[in-house]
Amino acid sequence: MQDSIFIQRVVLRNFKSIGCCDVHLKPLTYLVGQNGAGKSNFLDALHFVRDALAGSLDSAINERGGLNDVRRRSSGHPTHFGIRLEFHLRDGRDGWYAFEIGAMPNGVYEVRHEECVITGIGKGPFFRIDKGKLRDGSEAVFPVVTEDRLALVAASGLTAFRPVFDALTAMGFYNLNPKLMRDLQKPQDGRLLKSVGENIASVIGHLERSAPDRVKTIREYLQSVVPMVHGMERKAIGPMETLEFRQKMAGAKHPWKFLAQNMSDGTLRALGVMTALLQSNIDYSPTVIGIEEPETALHPAASAALREVLVHAAKETQVLVTSHSPDLLDALDIDVDSILSVVSEGGETLITRLDEASRQVLRDHLFSAGELLRLNQLAPDRTVIEQQSAIQADLFGQLQQ
Numbered sequence: 001m002q003d004s005i006f007i008q009r010v011v012l013r014n015f016k017s018i019g020c021c022d023v024h025l026k027p028l029t030y031l032v033g034q035n036g037a038g039k040s041n042f043l044d045a046l047h048f049v050r051d052a053l054a055g056s057l058d059s060a061i062n063e064r065g066g067l068n069d070v071r072r073r074s075s076g077h078p079t080h081f082g083i084r085l086e087f088h089l090r091d092g093r094d095g096w097y098a099f100e101i102g103a104m105p106n107g108v109y110e111v112r113h114e115e116c117v118i119t120g121i122g123k124g125p126f127f128r129i130d131k132g133k134l135r136d137g138s139e140a141v142f143p144v145v146t147e148d149r150l151a152l153v154a155a156s157g158l159t160a161f162r163p164v165f166d167a168l169t170a171m172g173f174y175n176l177n178p179k180l181m182r183d184l185q186k187p188q189d190g191r192l193l194k195s196v197g198e199n200i201a202s203v204i205g206h207l208e209r210s211a212p213d214r215v216k217t218i219r220e221y222l223q224s225v226v227p228m229v230h231g232m233e234r235k236a237i238g239p240m241e242t243l244e245f246r247q248k249m250a251g252a253k254h255p256w257k258f259l260a261q262n263m264s265d266g267t268l269r270a271l272g273v274m275t276a277l278l279q280s281n282i283d284y285s286p287t288v289i290g291i292e293e294p295e296t297a298l299h300p301a302a303s304a305a306l307r308e309v310l311v312h313a314a315k316e317t318q319v320l321v322t323s324h325s326p327d328l329l330d331a332l333d334i335d336v337d338s339i340l341s342v343v344s345e346g347g348e349t350l351i352t353r354l355d356e357a358s359r360q361v362l363r364d365h366l367f368s369a370g371e372l373l374r375l376n377q378l379a380p381d382r383t384v385i386e387q388q389s390a391i392q393a394d395l396f397g398q399l400q401q
Helices: 039-054 057-062 151-155 162-169 178-182 200-210 212-225 265-278 300-313 356-363 369-374 382-390
Strands: 007-015 018-024 028-032 081-088 094-103 109-118 126-130 133-137 171-174 229-237 240-247 256-259 288-292 318-323 339-345 348-353
Touching (some): 007 094, 018 348, 028 369, 039 081, 039 318, 039 348, 094 162, 109 151, 109 162, 126 151, 151 162, 162 171, 178 265, 200 212, 200 229, 265 288, 348 382
Parallel strands (some): 028 318, 171 288, 288 318
Antiparallel strands (some): 007 018, 007 081, 094 109, 109 126, 126 133, 229 240
C-alpha cells in the first residue's frame, strides 16, 4: 500500500485556525476530532493548493472569503501563511512544493517565497522565487512570474515541472451535497468527481464507457452499504442527465427503478463516497482523495463496509478522511500511525499523532480506536505539540528523512 502515498508530509503555518502543523500522512489517514476542532481546515489547505494551481491564487483566496478568512491572525496582528507539501511522484522521485503568502494592507497579498524541488537542489529540477523574481533554478529558460500568482502555474509549461503540477491538480476533495446530486445535471467532464458531487452522473457515465469493471465494483460496495439498492446507471433526460437506481421492493419480482430525485440523502451520499474513492480508471487517476465525514447519514451498521471501501481504495490512491465516528474506527487492525488527533485549544487547531499511551493500547489490541474515541481517550501527543510550537518547521528546508 506504500506506493499509493503521494503527499508524505504536510507543514502548515497560519492557515485558517491552524497556527502550525507538521504531520506525515499514510496511504489511508484518519483525522479524528470533535466538531469544530479544525479537521476540515487541514483538508482545505491541500484543497487550497489544488484550487490555486488549477484556477488562480486570487480565486482560491476569494472562494474562501478573502485573505482575512484564509490566514490566521496572531494576537490581532496580520500574519503571513504558508504551505509545504513533500511528495512522492509516481515515477519514484521525491520532492517538495512550498510557498508563503504575505499579507499586506487593505487585503492585498503577495507571494513572498515559492519553491518547487524534485530530488534535491542541484540534483534535479528546481526553482526558487522571491517576491516575483527568480532567485535560482535548474532550467536555462524560465517563464515570467509575478508577485500575485504562483509560479508553478507558469512553470507547468516546462517538461521538468509538469509532473508536479499534474499531480497536485489531480487531488480531489469532497463534502458531498445530496441535494445537488439529486438535481438534473448538465453533461460535464466526467474524469474527476467534483467537490460536492454535482457531476456524478457524468462520472458514472464516463466510467461505464471507460472502466465498466470499476462501475461494477462501485455497485457492489454500494449494495454492501445500502442493501436495498441493486445498482444504478446514468440516464439521459433530454439535454440533461441523472442517475437511475434499481431498488428491491417487498413482494416485487424485479427491482423497481427510481431516479436520483427520489432517493434518500444517505443513499446518495454513500454513492458519492464510493464513486469518489473508486473513480480511478485508465483515463484519469486522482493522486489524493480527501473526504469529509464519509459516515454522515449512514446507518452505523454500514461502518464496517465503508471502512472496507476506504482500505480498498487506499491501495491505489492516497485517502484522507475526517471523522468523529467511533463506529468507523471500530476495528482492531487500524494502523495506529494512520490516526491523527485534531483538537482545538484557545481557538487554535492542533494536529499530531496520538500520545504514546493511546498508541500502546492500540498496538496491544486492548481497545479499538473507536472504543478509545467513545471514552474520549484518543489524545494528541503533547510532546510533539510542544516541539512544534517551540521550533516551527522550515517551509523551505530540505526533505525530512
